[in-house]
Amino acid sequence: MPELPEVETVARDLQRWVAGATIAGAEVRWARTIRHPQPPERFEAEIAGATIRRVDRRAKTVLLHLEDGRVMTVALRMTGALIVAPAGTGEDPYARVVFRLADGRELRYRDVRKFGRIGLWPGGGLRSIGAGRGARSRRIAEGTTTYRIGEVFSGHGPEPLSRSFTVERFAERLARRSAKLKSLLLDQSFIAGVGNIYADEALWRAHLHPLRRADTLGERDVRRLHRAVRQVLREGIANRGASFSDYVGADGEPGANAERLAVYRRTGEPCLRCGRRIERVVVGQRSTHFCPRCQPEPVASEPA
DNA sequence: ACGCCTACCTGCTTGC
DNA sequence: TGCAAGCAGGTAGGCG
Numbered sequence: 375m376p377e378l379p380e381v382e383t384v385a386r387d388l389q390r391w392v393a394g395a396t397i398a399g400a401e402v403r404w405a406r407t408i409r410h411p412q413p414p415e416r417f418e419a420e421i422a423g424a425t426i427r428r429v430d431r432r433a434k435t436v437l438l439h440l441e442d443g444r445v446m447t448v449a450l451r452m453t454g455a456l457i458v459a460p461a462g463t464g465e466d467p468y469a470r471v472v473f474r475l476a477d478g479r480e481l482r483y484r485d486v487r488k489f490g491r492i493g494l495w496p497g498g499g500l501r502s503i504g505a506g507r508g509a510r511s512r513r514i515a516e517g518t519t520t521y522r523i524g525e526v527f528s529g530h531g532p533e534p535l536s537r538s539f540t541v542e543r544f545a546e547r548l549a550r551r552s553a554k555l556k557s558l559l560l561d562q563s564f565i566a567g568v569g570n571i572y573a574d575e576a577l578w579r580a581h582l583h584p585l586r587r588a589d590t591l592g593e594r595d596v597r598r599l600h601r602a603v604r605q606v607l608r609e610g611i612a613n614r615g616a617s618f619s620d621y622v623g624a625d626g627e628p629g630a631n632a633e634r635l636a637v638y639r640r641t642g643e644p645c646l647r648c649g650r651r652i653e654r655v656v657v658g659q660r661s662t663h664f665c666p667r668c669q670p671e672p673v674a675s676e677p678a
Numbered sequence: 679a680c681g682c683c684t685a686c687c688t689g690c691t692t693g694c
Numbered sequence: 695t696g697c698a699a700g701c702a703g704g705t706a707g708g709c710g
Binding site: 376377380434449450451452453454487489490560562569570571572616621638660661 | 701702703704705
């Protein structure tokens with residue numbers, strides 16, 4: 375569910391509301407949500423008494439930095455949400471982990487589909503939570519080796535909103551890949567944080583067909599895509615995220631960005647630029663929306 | 679490197 | 695109305 379803008383919204387909300395708060399205790403209601411440490415009772419014991427220093431985001435993962443240096447990672451996956459509420463209000467059947475805060479509030483990890491994962495990593499050393507394919511990330515994810523903090527998300531590609539994500543760097547990375555643009559944008563080891571919604575939106579904005587091969591892009595295409603990716607993500611953040619089924623900010627309120635999407639879930643509706651009907655195809659098992667006129671089909675004669 | 683598949687889960691929408 | 699199939703924002707891991 376949540377992609378970069380949604381996760382960023384949650385992290386900013388939590389930074390405002392729970393930075394400085396102490397976790398008096400935790401109750402794990404769905405054991406498999408806890409990745410580490412195992413068993414989940416150990417997680418409950420180890421998180422009790424911890425104070426949250428700062429909350430931020432890497433890729434689509436929320437990072438809660440604790441005063442003692444440990445880091446709690448929350449990967450929301452499809453339907454995860456972190457919600458701050460007064461204790462005891464409206465029992466939530468989908469609350470998988472409940473953190474009781476010392477000030478009387480609760481931080482609830484809610485997750486209808488139970489795909490999300492929470493980890494608690496030792497201070498000064500962390501294990502990667504993995505980042506898609508590639509021997510490097512797989513080895514790190516499965517191994518028992520402890521890594522330095524700087525290596526935590528080593529399997530992830532660049533943060534698209536960071537200063538270091540330049541057009542030149544993007545161009546180099548694209549030129550080395552023959553995959554379809556849609557698949558690449560979803561590949562977290564290629565670029566971090568983009569998911570199905572924002573991939574479609576960025577491609578529409580850049581006038582690029584989702585099936586276009588990355589290594590066929592010209593300089594202008596790359597420039598347009600670079601700008602488009604950053605724009606759609608920034609606008610998503612400005613609107614507190616796009617909400618469909620389950621996404622909500624830490625205030626429990628949905629975001630406003632869904633109404634501003636140009637192609638995502640608009641199959642059959644007119645393109646906002648040219649009026650042509652938006653089409654839906656499946657690429658890499660993900661539904662993909664595009665305008666057949668604004669995003670022309672790559673020609674078959676292109677090098678295979 | 680890449681595509682394709684399955685798995686993890688539950689709920690909502692769609693079509694007959 | 696009822697029921698089953700299809701769909702959903704993510705990602706890990708296996709195979710070819």
